[in-house]
Amino acid sequence: AAALAGELTAKFGAIQDGMAFAFMPPPVTGFGNAAGVEAYVQDRQRAGYRELNAATQAFTAAISQQPGFGQGSAFSSFQANVPQLDAVVDRDRVKQQGLALTDVFDTLQIYLGSAYVNDFNLFGRTYAVYAQADAPFRNDVADVARLKVRNAQGQMVPLGSVVELVPSVGPDPVVRYNGYPAADVSASPFDPTAVSSADAVRIARETAAQVLPRGMALEFTGLTYQQINQGIAQFLVLPLCVLLVYLVLAALYESWSLPLAVILIVPLCLLSALGAIWVLNMINGLWFGAQIGLGWIDPMTAAPPTIIDMNVFTQIGLVVLMGLACKNAILIVEFARDLEAQGRGIVEAAIEACRLRLRPILMTSFAFCAGVLPLVFASGAGAEVRHVMGVTVFFGMLGVTFFGLFFTPVFYVVIRKLVTRREARRNGHDREAMSHA
Template sequence: PAVNHVVALVGLDFIQNANQTNAAIIFVNMKPWDQRTSRKDQINAVLGAVNGYLFGMRNARGFAFNLPEIIGLGTTAGLEMNLQDRGVNDVQRFAGFVNDFTREANGRPELRGVYSTLRVNTPQLYVQVDREKAKALGISLTDLFQTLQAFLSTLYINDFNLYGKTYRVQAEAQPKFRQTPEDIGRLYVRGPNQHMVPVSALTHTQFQAGPSVLTRFNGFTSALVIGAPAPGKSSGQMLDAVERLVQEKYAGQGVGYAFSGQSYQERASGGQGGLVFALGLVMVFLVLAAQYESWSIPFAVLLAVPFGTLGALLGVWLRGMPNDVYVQIGLIVVVGLAAKNAILIVEFANELRAQGRSIREAALEAGRERLRPILMTSFAFILGVAPLLASSGAGAASRHSIGTGVFFGMLVATTVGIFFIPLFFTVIRALSERGLARPLRESAAARQVAPAPATGD
């Protein structure tokens, strides 16, 4: 009921971008979001149900996946990892390592649906040429191989122009004459004195298993491994899990790895979120230092930020959601709003202190006077983002992430943080004034004990 259209292409390996007779791809177009009201009709539920059916097939291997969010950035959404043969030097052993890796990766709590595209058990027909016999009969090996290529594959001959278009000429036997191994023996190659010699007298055929497509990545024989993060796990945790698995168990056996697609882009840009967050805090500190003309008072404002951050992370953890990029965007919003609440109290306390109030009285009076406007503005914002927690529709997951972080972050920063801001101001302002007063007392004492200059007649 959730499917709108289906398009099937037989002979196309979409993942490896190769043409294979034993491969197929089905593109499934889902109905619009408003027509898929049931939970079982959502994309993740449909993928899980389809994969459950495909993994149970015995005569075929298949899996369902979602396209990448950014079209052209990789092939699938989720994990895109290339295991590389850097020292195994045997495709059969390498395939065994790949199968062991996918089996162990599926057992990790951070991953699900891990699947490899490497297959080394595809039936293949191996044609062995008796070179000694061919030479004894005076038959050129070049003519023999060209005969096999021309009839079994395609042999390029030339191009010709007709009606302003260029056409390619390729020789190939008709399909009905190249369907069984016996058809190879019915071919003939020209020998000495223009005699035709059957190919069956010069070759031996046998079936054997081998890889249907052998790909290379960065110069190494590779196997593409795809998968998805488990529910409640982020893509970063998924990548960390597969990296640990390779380094702990397979790196010493000659197996390396490299990411591609979205996984590569995430790893290339990973680790910058913390740096950007730290630079943002430094910028806020410098702006506050310029505003208050003090290097110490801004700390009273910045110390209110951890309450909002803790609340946001606690809310995400309670709802079992991953710490994704939307949560990090929400953290930046929480930092700004938590700092805003602290600025309201610290600014008013500074004015009262300048009027001659004690530090303790200024902090208590500022907390009482600014409590109402802080509660009004903060709860207006909290109630405004509350619908994001239970939103639905296309892109609802992103709204859940950013809404959860902002809602719980501001809730904790408002209900808990505002009671600590006066304390932070009192302690930091007292330490600041004590540090300034000490040099003043020392300079005053130095002037008092200094001897008076001698006066002469």
């Protein structure tokens, strides 16, 4: 779809009578107007709209040549030489006709632009009311002259007697972003699977540094701005989740050491999920290359191989895996702790806990893996999202089951022996100190 939008935009560029663009909708409704990178080229030294337009066109042309992008993948709605009509008000005539200058400007604003009136509720929704002249009555230059304003004597005076319309050219749209004159820019990669959002932002920054002249700067907006500002949060979520689980288990077991037997299994299950993603990406790439080598597909028209990257859905799957890994580990640690309290040895308690909880862990784990298989083999609309999360959770759960059964008792035994030796050493020092006393 992104490649098709780029091809249409490139073809729309041949239209001389107007501007047309085809772009993908934003991933989150309300954050920007299009998918990909959204930014503004700012004129920070007030060089003028012509220079701003030249810098914007140079930037869109340069980023369209970058890998992953293409002709028509970047565009801007800003133009510096748009035909316009300047309304020149004869203030002397305004006074002679008994008109208020504000009424003249308000008439132009309301009839030709619009004016907000109020809101009303209907069918459970709220609608805004705007006052504006109907389209057939503002299509021609002569229509402006026929608009009328009421003077102080209550008479209707046509605007044509006090306003002269002069043809000119000027910038459109006139936008200020963070206080600077700015031109909007949108750039969407033709292949979003090959160019991630972080790569697109990096390419945009590098292109701006190379192309934009002194006094011009690139400022991101919309969803791109939110991704840049909130990007550090993704590196804090997983550690905070681990810390939360650790604190809850420490309160449950009334121990700072025993929760480590549960927490230490989390990195192994995450590595199993990420390793499976890496292997699948490599297999997809090799299979795509083999098909090209055997002549089964045309590399110019074939769809690129599916690449699973570290996106938000992968991260959601990893958070789910953390909970599942801790759940299986808690079953073993809880039983081993109870058996040790009954007088069993540390190693004997760990082995017996694994034997008792083997069947429940296997049953729940395999049932979960079977439940997410439809996500692994998903197809149709939105299959990319389901496939990414399904692969992450499925292979991560297999790693949770395998590593959890073998390494959780090992972690439990090692931690309990270390704690036991430390307590025995401390008790020995205490008895020695009491004997000397």
